[in-house]
Amino acid sequence: MLIIRLSALGDVAMTLPAIYSLAEQYPSLDIHVLTRPFFAKLFINAPANVEVIGADFKREYKGIRGMTRLLRRLARLHPDCVADLHNVLRSWTIDTFFRLRGVKVAMVRKQRASRRKLLRNHTPQTNFVDRYAQVFAKLGYPIHLTFRSIFPDGAPGSPVEIQHPAIGIAPFARYANKTYPPDRMFRAVRLLASQGYHIYLFGGRGDEAETLGKWASEVSCCTSLAGQFPITDELAIMAHMDAMITMDSANQHLAALTGTRVVSIWGSTAPICGFLAYGQNPADTICMNLPCQPCSVAGMPECPLGHFDCMNRITPQAIADKIHGIVPPPLQKQNTPS
Numbered sequence: 001m002l003i004i005r006l007s008a009l010g011d012v013a014m015t016l017p018a019i020y021s022l023a024e025q026y027p028s029l030d031i032h033v034l035t036r037p038f039f040a041k042l043f044i045n046a047p048a049n050v051e052v053i054g055a056d057f058k059r060e061y062k063g064i065r066g067m068t069r070l071l072r073r074l075a076r077l078h079p080d081c082v083a084d085l086h087n088v089l090r091s092w093t094i095d096t097f098f099r100l101r102g103v104k105v106a107m108v109r110k111q112r113a114s115r116r117k118l119l120r121n122h123t124p125q126t127n128f129v130d131r132y133a134q135v136f137a138k139l140g141y142p143i144h145l146t147f148r149s150i151f152p153d154g155a156p157g158s159p160v161e162i163q164h165p166a167i168g169i170a171p172f173a174r175y176a177n178k179t180y181p182p183d184r185m186f187r188a189v190r191l192l193a194s195q196g197y198h199i200y201l202f203g204g205r206g207d208e209a210e211t212l213g214k215w216a217s218e219v220s221c222c223t224s225l226a227g228q229f230p231i232t233d234e235l236a237i238m239a240h241m242d243a244m245i246t247m248d249s250a251n252q253h254l255a256a257l258t259g260t261r262v263v264s265i266w267g268s269t270a271p272i273c274g275f276l277a278y279g280q281n282p283a284d285t286i287c288m289n290l291p292c293q294p295c296s297v298a299g300m301p302e303c304p305l306g307h308f309d310c311m312n313r314i315t316p317q318a319i320a321d322k323i324h325g326i327v328p329p330p331l332q333k334q335n336t337p338s
Contacts (some may be wrong), residue, residue, distance in 0.1 A: 001030070001079060001081050002074060002081070002082045002083070003019060004086050004094060004095075005035055005086050006036055006055070006086050006088070007035075007039070007086075009038075009042075009253075009254075010249065010250035010252070012042060013042055013250065013253035014277075015033075015085055015132055016043065016147065017145055017279070018132035018136065018145065020046065021147050022141060023047035023050045025144070025146070027047075029049060029141065030049055032051050032053055032079065033050060035052065035053070035055070036054060037055070037056055038054075039054075041232055042150075042254075043150075044235065045150050070094075071094065074094065075101075080103065081103060081106070081140075082103055082105040083106055083135045083136060084107040084108065084135070085108045085135060087108050087109075087110050104139060106136075106138035107135070108131050109131060115273070115297045118297065119294060119296070122272060123272075124274075125272060126274055127274050128274050128275060129278045147279075148259055149258055149259030150235065150257050150258060151258060155236065158236055158240050159229060159233045159237065160223070162200070162237070162240040162241075163221075164198065165198065165327045165330060167197045167198070167199055167200070167241065167243055167244070167323060168199075168238055168241040168243070169185070169188075169189060169199060169246075170203065171185045171203070172204070172208050173248065173249035173299065176301055176302060177295075177302060177303060177308070177311075178267050178269060179247055179267070180247065180267070180314065181311060181312065184311075184314070184316055186215055187316040188319045189219055190219055191316050191317070191320050194331075195320070195329040196221075197323070197327070198221045200222075200223050201216060202238075203225075203226035205226070208227070209224070212226040213226065225237065231254075235258055238254060238258045239260060241255070242327045243261050244261070244262045244263070247264065247265055247267075248269045256280055257278075261280070261326055262277055262280050263285075264276070264285050265286045266285060266293075266294075267293075267308070267311040268293070268294060268295050268296045268299055268300050269296060269297065269298065270289065270293055273294055273298075284322060284326070286318060286322060292305060292309075295310075
């Protein structure tokens, strides 16, 4: 089987529970996963019958000539079937190439029309991990989602010493409408640290690293990891967290791959959009479920109504309370930052 999912980071991460479950339940099936080179790093401890193909569309496979080279490479695999988990123009080209050669192709249903209606009628959408499993079933390989973690033998060694109780916080997302206001998140960091939690901040290089470094310098028991480690090391660190706090972002899905429990915060999107991380409890989400929410399926630059109540109504104490329900606070102080 050839499986196609080219982007983005969080979406590729959501394929792993389905792909690993497929590989383990059909050990004689040779599975080739086509994705981008950076995303191939996610496939840690992949089953022996899974091969990940990293395709660089900016260099080696750029343009029409590059796609022709890629198709020739994929043709040498002689797949019996193709699972298109992306359903975009580039993957359609690959689908058509194999269909013309009599290869069975199944494509993930993105339900684009239904997703547009979702913004009006708030009808819950099927989670994408389940949709990926449905694609395999169409090809004759029904599966049970049995995946637990990319670290089946427990958390690996960490590049940093972790002190417990350890709470990881990834406060940023691609879109502003999916990001809890940084000043409020900083208050949540201070609040949790004052209650005896050890806080580990996750983020990217540049502005994110600068902001999180400042937070760590101002709060005791707070460490910024932003921009310091490759993604494989970040995943190892996440595996050691007692809980993670994330937005509706790639970090939500990365943490879920390690088996760590996630408190996810939702703004312009909502769990009913179908992107709740694999294996996570809907009760661990923080979502106001306002009449105007969700206003977007994947995120927007700004609130279309201007008030951003979906995030502004969430208090730092509400975030702390969610963590308390997962990891009891080691200290109960009377005067804590609000």
